[in-house]
Amino acid sequence: MDVQERPAWTDGPAWRRPLGLVRSRLRVHSIAGQVFLLQVAVVVLLIAAALSALVLQARSYSTADAGHRTRTAAIALAGSPGMAKAVAGPDPTATLQPIAERTRKIAGFDYVVITDPHGIRYTSPIPGLIGKHIYGPYQRARNGPYTSSFTNPLAHIVDTTAPVRSPGGQIAGYVSVGITVARVNQGVIGQLPVVFGGAAVALCLGMGGAVLVRRRLHRQTHGLGPAGMTHMYEEADRARARLQLLYDAGGRVGTTLDVKRTVQELADVAVPRFADFATVELADPVLHGDEPSPGTGTAGGPALRRVAVSGVRGDAPLYPMGSVVSFLPTTPEGMGLVTGHPALAADLRRARAWRERDPANSDKVLAYGIHSLLSAPLRARGLNLGMVNFWRAGSSEPFGDDDLSFAEEVVARAGISVDNARRYTREHTMAEELQRSLLPRGLPEQSALDAASRYCPVWQGVGGDWFDVIPLPGFRVALVVGDVVGHGLHAAATMGRLRTAVHNFSTLDLAPDELIARLDDLVTSLDQPGANDEQATEVTGATCLYAIYDPVSGRCTMARAGHPAPALVRPDGGVDFADLPAGPPLGVSGLPFEAVELQLEAGTGLVLYTNGLIYNRERDVEEGLAALRATLRGATGDSPEGMCDAVFHALVPPRPRDDVALLIGRTRLFASDQVAEWEVPSDPSAVSQIRSECVGQLSDWGLESLAFTTELILSELITNAIRHGSPPIRVRMLRDGGLVCEVSDHSSTSPHLRYAATTDEGGRGLFLVAQLAKRWGTRYTALDKVIWAEQSLAVTPDQLRDALIS
Numbered sequence: 001m002d003v004q005e006r007p008a009w010t011d012g013p014a015w016r017r018p019l020g021l022v023r024s025r026l027r028v029h030s031i032a033g034q035v036f037l038l039q040v041a042v043v044v045l046l047i048a049a050a051l052s053a054l055v056l057q058a059r060s061y062s063t064a065d066a067g068h069r070t071r072t073a074a075i076a077l078a079g080s081p082g083m084a085k086a087v088a089g090p091d092p093t094a095t096l097q098p099i100a101e102r103t104r105k106i107a108g109f110d111y112v113v114i115t116d117p118h119g120i121r122y123t124s125p126i127p128g129l130i131g132k133h134i135y136g137p138y139q140r141a142r143n144g145p146y147t148s149s150f151t152n153p154l155a156h157i158v159d160t161t162a163p164v165r166s167p168g169g170q171i172a173g174y175v176s177v178g179i180t181v182a183r184v185n186q187g188v189i190g191q192l193p194v195v196f197g198g199a200a201v202a203l204c205l206g207m208g209g210a211v212l213v214r215r216r217l218h219r220q221t222h223g224l225g226p227a228g229m230t231h232m233y234e235e236a237d238r239a240r241a242r243l244q245l246l247y248d249a250g251g252r253v254g255t256t257l258d259v260k261r262t263v264q265e266l267a268d269v270a271v272p273r274f275a276d277f278a279t280v281e282l283a284d285p286v287l288h289g290d291e292p293s294p295g296t297g298t299a300g301g302p303a304l305r306r307v308a309v310s311g312v313r314g315d316a317p318l319y320p321m322g323s324v325v326s327f328l329p330t331t332p333e334g335m336g337l338v339t340g341h342p343a344l345a346a347d348l349r350r351a352r353a354w355r356e357r358d359p360a361n362s363d364k365v366l367a368y369g370i371h372s373l374l375s376a377p378l379r380a381r382g383l384n385l386g387m388v389n390f391w392r393a394g395s396s397e398p399f400g401d402d403d404l405s406f407a408e409e410v411v412a413r414a415g416i417s418v419d420n421a422r423r424y425t426r427e428h429t430m431a432e433e434l435q436r437s438l439l440p441r442g443l444p445e446q447s448a449l450d451a452a453s454r455y456c457p458v459w460q461g462v463g464g465d466w467f468d469v470i471p472l473p474g475f476r477v478a479l480v481v482g483d484v485v486g487h488g489l490h491a492a493a494t495m496g497r498l499r500t501a502v503h504n505f506s507t508l509d510l511a512p513d514e515l516i517a518r519l520d521d522l523v524t525s526l527d528q529p530g531a532n533d534e535q536a537t538e539v540t541g542a543t544c545l546y547a548i549y550d551p552v553s554g555r556c557t558m559a560r561a562g563h564p565a566p567a568l569v570r571p572d573g574g575v576d577f578a579d580l581p582a583g584p585p586l587g588v589s590g591l592p593f594e595a596v597e598l599q600l601e602a603g604t605g606l607v608l609y610t611n612g613l614i615y616n617r618e619r620d621v622e623e624g625l626a627a628l629r630a631t632l633r634g635a636t637g638d639s640p641e642g643m644c645d646a647v648f649h650a651l652v653p654p655r656p657r658d659d660v661a662l663l664i665g666r667t668r669l670f671a672s673d674q675v676a677e678w679e680v681p682s683d684p685s686a687v688s689q690i691r692s693e694c695v696g697q698l699s700d701w702g703l704e705s706l707a708f709t710t711e712l713i714l715s716e717l718i719t720n721a722i723r724h725g726s727p728p729i730r731v732r733m734l735r736d737g738g739l740v741c742e743v744s745d746h747s748s749t750s751p752h753l754r755y756a757a758t759t760d761e762g763g764r765g766l767f768l769v770a771q772l773a774k775r776w777g778t779r780y781t782a783l784d785k786v787i788w789a790e791q792s793l794a795v796t797p798d799q800l801r802d803a804l805i806s
Contacts, residue, residue, distance in 0.1 A: 254417030289426030
């Protein structure tokens with residue numbers, strides 16, 4: 001057969017040109033174009049679905065409306081007045097045909113048929129059918145109106161038949177009203193142009209919106225296709241993850257002021273979100289709070305020490321904690337220290353300098369699977385504090401150039417926290433050294449009691465608690481405990497000032513209440529603002545307890561300024577708290593302080609402490625005192641050292657929020673043979689007799705070597721008391737670790753030492769006493785004045801000769 005010849009333009013590639021043009025129009029590479037086509041398709045589908053729904057709804061409405069109209073008309077005609085009479089009349093057709101036709105035409109029905117009870121037509125729109133039988137189930141309307149629908153070859157018809165009843169209730173005939181659905185649909189079809197016009201408008205609006213969205217999306221996506229958008233979103237997710245990591249690092253790094261803890265937090269926050277392993281090396285001076293030396297970590301400079309390691313696994317062959325590390329200038333670590341910026345080795349197998357530094361360890365690292373390194377110097381204020389190394393292993397992608405800026409930002413933020421911790425460490429160390437230098441390094445030797453002490457500084461800080469044991473004349477001893485409000489250098493410095501003041505006041509041999517009063521005046525004067533003291537911190541609120549114990553009489557006199565009362569541990573194990581007036585804290589009110597004198601048995605424990613021992617956030621004062629009482633009761637048989645250990649173990653937490661000072665002394669009493677006393681008549685001639693009796697007492701004590709010096713001292717002191725004092729005059733000698741001679745009288749005059757000229761006949765007595773005695777002085781009691789002189793028990797002839805010659 002013949003084949004129709006094809007046009008020339010359809011041969012070869014030219015034949016495919018129009019189809020290719022259409023495909024090129026439909027093929028959209030950008031996300032914006034694809035979204036545009038999708039929006040157009042969605043709009044068209046929505047409009048088509050809406051139109052289909054409207055058509056279906058219209059059809060359903062038309063059928064229902066046809067049934068409603070025919071039913072209403074059939075019921076109305078069947079029940080109209082005169083219908084039953086007309087049906088039963090002699091000529092129903094003549095009467096009813098005009099009515100039926102007029103109703104059909106006005107209401108728009110297809111037919112209105114009235115029949116007799118047997119279905120013979122009285123009326124019909126086709127006159128030739130009058131008198132003929134109708135078709136259909138008209139008899140179903142016998143019990144009431146009946147609506148049905150049926151389809152003939154021409155149309156779909158809805159019919160309603162209603163019975164016509166005679167006055168007696170019998171069926172006189174039927175009224176059938178019918179209408180085609182197409183006739184009802186004509187009203188709906190007339191509204192279709194409006195519906196389609198609205199659909200067209202909606203389509204145009206949807207298309208316009210899609211075009212606007214497409215343009216905006218095209219600008220936002222820069223015309224990228226799916227692959228480009230995927231890459232862009234991956235980069236956005238990575239940037240978002242980096243920002244979140246920076247945020248987390250800001251909240252997790254630097255939570256404490258501990259250098260090692262801070263760098264460990266840095267290593268932990270980087271793993272595994274940025275690296276598989278992270279190590280941090282710091283200069284040794286940084287760990288102690290000092291600034292690093294120049295050239296730290298570089299070849300020839302001070303080495304770094306590894307202080308933090310973190311990783312997804314714990315068996316990596318990296319240098320362990322505590323290792324001393326130095327870097328070559330050509331390694332990533334060395335380059336970072338020299339330039340001050342991060343450096344990377346994306347492929348460690350090709351990093352020749354890094355491998356040559358330690359070939360054995362490098363081979364282990366590579367064999368383990370670590371393949372990429374990024375080193376960032378840890379800097380602050382222009383100083384290299386150390387080095388942070390990030391390592392990636394296994395299937396993790398190597399570090400890239402975009403990781404450098406992120407690592408620099410993370411490490412720079414951490415560097416500030418590390419430097420803050422370093423500076424805090426330095427200040428804390430200085431404060432601790434200051435506090436240690438201000439506290440007693442050991443308890444002095446004395447024979448009044450066995451003493452032990454403990455001090456625990458506040459965790460991560462220094463406080464103002466202090467204690468002291470001060471030997472006093474006559475083998476007495478002063479116990480003092482104080483507390484300065486607050487923490488830090490100011491509290492430590494204030495504590496040192498108050499402790500020095502107590503030492504100075506104790507040399508005046510003041511009563512406890514008088515000493516506390518003078519200390520209160522000192523604190524008040526310290527708090528007076530000066531010309532340049534706008535930022536000075538007040539001392540007001542400091543507390544102090546001062547007690548003097550006399551081992552000869554067993555009496556203990558004490559006073560306090562707002563300080564907790566001391567505990568008394570009786571030899572039988574009972575524990576009481578001294579009923580001592582509290583008094584206001586130092587510098588508060590200027591009110592007088594009251595002293596209390598207690599008579600203590602030998603072996604009684606005196607427990608002095610600060611409020612940090614009995615009070616903290618988890619325990620109130622009453623609970624603390626009860627715990628202290630129970631602990632002391634259980635440690636009654638222990639030595640003061642053992643009692644201190646028991647109290648600290650039971651009451652002091654591992655990390656106290658306030659410093660704690662504890663001082664425990666167990667009293668002693670001098671035996672009667674250690675004390676000798678005499679009454680002295682106010683007669684100069686009695687001096688020789690008293691002197692002889694004293695020498696005899698020295699012989700009984702085995703201190704004949706001190707007889708000569710003691711005679712000289714007593715002669716001068718007794719003679720002065722008789723000449724310048726008032727009776728009664730008493731002499732007392734005490735023997736323990738030394739020999740103390742005391743002469744008391746009722747006068748208030750105080751002798752003073754002066755240097756006599758070569759031509760003076762007198763004035764050398766007290767000078768001689770000062771030369772012969774180890775120390776001497778004057779103290780006052782409530783009734784009299786006491787001049788005392790203390791000698792060492794071991795006096796060599798050379799010492800005596802030198803004293804007499806001088």
